[in-house]
Amino acid sequence: MSSIDPTGAEWVKSSYSDGQGGQCVEWLPSHAMxxxxxxxxxxxxxxxxxxxxxxxxxxxxxxxxxxxxxxxx
Structure with missing residues (x-):
């Protein structure tokens, strides 16, 4: 498995994440692809x-x- 280098990466916040400061999940589509x-x-x-x-x-x-x-x- 490759390592993940988040430097300069564009993480995307889940549309299901709560905008009030809780349960915020981000994913890295470019790495996934x-x-x-x-x-x-x-x-x-x-x-x-x-x-x-x-x-x-x-x-x-x-x-x-x-x-x-x-x-x-």
């Missing part, structure tokens, strides 16, 4: 950890979110 993995990070902590998903894994995760399959706290 060129490397086949989807990098995801917390926009409130851009220098923190980055998770990576396979394309199929990310698609399943997004479908589950849209289908409200996860319990809310």
């Amino acid at each position: 060129t490397h086949g993995v989807v990098p995801v990070r917390d926009s409130k902590n851009p220098h923190g950890l980055t998770l990576t998903f396979s394309g199929d894994g990310w698609s399943s995760f997004v479908s589950s979110i849209r289908g409200e399959e996860f319990p809310t706290i």
Whole structure:
């Protein structure tokens, strides 16, 4: 798996992220398209950890979110 260099990268905030300062998820489409993995990070902590998903894994995760399959706290 390739490493992710976020320097100068254009992270995109999820349209599902709360605009009030909570639950902000960003992803890196350019990396996803060129490397086949989807990098995801917390926009409130851009220098923190980055998770990576396979394309199929990310698609399943997004479908589950849209289908409200996860319990809310």
